[in-house]
Amino acid sequence: MSPESIRWDNIALPIGLTLEQRAEGLVLAGDEKRYGKSLYVDFVGGKAGHRRRFGGGRGQLIARACGLSKGVTPSVVDATAGLGRDAFVLAGLGATVVLIERVPAIAALLADGLARAARHADTAEIAARMRLMPGDATVELAALVAASGQAPEVVHLDPMFPHREKSALVKKDMRMFRELAGEDADGPRLLEAALDVATHRVVVKRPRKAPPIEGPAVAHTLEGKTSRYDIYVHRSLRPRRGQEV
Numbered sequence: 001m002s003p004e005s006i007r008w009d010n011i012a013l014p015i016g017l018t019l020e021q022r023a024e025g026l027v028l029a030g031d032e033k034r035y036g037k038s039l040y041v042d043f044v045g046g047k048a049g050h051r052r053r054f055g056g057g058r059g060q061l062i063a064r065a066c067g068l069s070k071g072v073t074p075s076v077v078d079a080t081a082g083l084g085r086d087a088f089v090l091a092g093l094g095a096t097v098v099l100i101e102r103v104p105a106i107a108a109l110l111a112d113g114l115a116r117a118a119r120h121a122d123t124a125e126i127a128a129r130m131r132l133m134p135g136d137a138t139v140e141l142a143a144l145v146a147a148s149g150q151a152p153e154v155v156h157l158d159p160m161f162p163h164r165e166k167s168a169l170v171k172k173d174m175r176m177f178r179e180l181a182g183e184d185a186d187g188p189r190l191l192e193a194a195l196d197v198a199t200h201r202v203v204v205k206r207p208r209k210a211p212p213i214e215g216p217a218v219a220h221t222l223e224g225k226t227s228r229y230d231i232y233v234h235r236s237l238r239p240r241r242g243q244e245v
Contacts, residue, residue: 006107006108006111006132007108008026008105008111008112011105011108012104013105014180016030017030017176017179017180018030020038022038024042025040025041025042025116026040026108026109027039028040028105028176030176030179035175035179036175039109039176040112040113041083041084041110041113042116043088043113043114043117043123043126044122044123048085048088051089052088052092052122052123052126058070060093061227062089062090062156062205062229063089063090065203065205065222065229065231066154066156067154067201067237068090068093068095072237072238072239073093073094073095074153074154074237075095075096075150075152076090076096076097076098076152076154076155077097077145077148077152077154077155077156077197077198078090078097078098078099078100079137079141079155079156079157079193080100080101080102080137080156080157080158080160080190081100081101081106081132082158082177082181083110083113084099084113086158088126090156091126091127091129091130092126094129095129096130097129097131098132098144098145098148098150098152099131099132099133100133100134100135100141100144101132101134102134102135102136102138102181103180103181106177106181107134110132111132114130114132131148131150137190137193137194138189138190138193141155141190141193141194141197142193142196142197151199152199153199153200153201153237154198154200154202154237155194155195155198155201155202155203156203157191157202157204158204158205159190159204160178160181187214188213188215190213191204191213191215191232195216198234199234200233200234200235201231201234202231203231203232204229204230204232205228205229206227206229207228208224208225208227208228216232218231218232219231219232
């Protein structure tokens with residue numbers, strides 16, 4: 001799907017939230033006391049730009065979890081794309097990534113961010129490896145994957161995780177996101193769908209101390225300071241013809 005093909009001016013939003021075109025791009029805005037700064041997707045500068053330059057390459061936890069290594073660059077479907085941060089890291093390391101996002105307002109932010117990245121010399125090549133497919137992976141993952149034309153070796157999932165009331169609620173910069181997306185109440189169904197379409201592995205990002213999603217046993221995990229990756233393996237990833245060995 002072409003980023004410019006997403007209409008944002010007729011997307012229904014909760015009361016108090018607006019989508020606005022500003023100098024920096026398409027912005028999701030609300031009461032700053034409640035939500036903090038407005039939300040938009042920037043793949044060129046900010047945190048994404050810093051991580052692109054100094055993030056650690058294929059030694060990063062997400063790259064290792066998704067199987068990127070010397071000579072191996074799998075095709076990836078990010079079935080819960082969100083603001084595209086993980087997908088951009090993987091695409092920056094050479095992977096072709098299909099981004100699936102179920103919330104129309106977030107998909108519109110993503111489309112706008114991808115369009116701007118495609119026009120910038122530093123990120124155009126990365127953006128060319130990213131394709132946005134709006135839709136709900138829980139109920140139509142197989143159809144969205146088929147429409148993308150890419151058979152995913154790896155499916156990456158980062159479902160929203162319930163936050164306890166006594167925790168500091170949610171960081172302000174994610175409150176608008178949760179207002180729109182809610183929590184993924186059907187993790188087992190999403191995992192099942194991902195396992196059906198991934199040819200090699202499914203990678204699920206979880207809070208470090210959270211239980212795994214109910215379902216098949218996890219093959220192995222990679223753990224960081226605040227999060228971990230649960231990895232479900234169909235078969236080993238190997239170099240394809242033409243990839244560096």
